[in-house]
Amino acid sequence: MTYSTFIGVLLIAISVAMYYFTNLDYTRFFSDKEFLVGITGGAGIGFILGGFLGWLYKYKSVNKANAEIAAEEKRKVAEQKAQNELAVNQAKIDAQQYKDESGL
Template sequence: MKNLTIIGLILLALSILLFYLTANNFTINDLGMPHIMGILGGIGIGLIIGGMVGYVSKGSAIKAEQKRKEFQKLQQEKEELEKRAADIARREAELNLRNENPQV
């Protein structure tokens, strides 16, 4: 979002600079169809660039969310496997203890 704002400000500054370089002694009465077309074109370019940047940033945010969910799932599976391994080790220890000390 920050990049989009910076790009928008740069394009706005560039358009203002070009406007003042090409329009000497401009008054509001001199506003004609070419100026309106330029304004609409600038808005259109801004919307196109904004849409592309938004699409890319949303895609990367979705990918990051998927990676985070996958990581959490892997952590849960690891904890379950550790619990199972501890349970198996405990059972083996109990069996070894019973085999070493048989009750008569």
């Protein structure tokens, strides 16, 4: 998101500089084929770059979220495993204590 914001601000600054420091003839803008091709080509490049940067930003955040979810699941599995081992050990201790108390 910061990349697209920076590029957008840079493009606006360039367009403002072009507007104020160049001699533009407004009468030929919409009649020249080159101008219309430039407008549509510039818009196309802008959409391509914006789409790519948006995908890149989203890809990073999705991977980060997936990594956090995977780490949380690993922690839960390790905790469950420890509880199961504790339960098994407690069952063995209880069985041994029952044997000792019953005299078998």
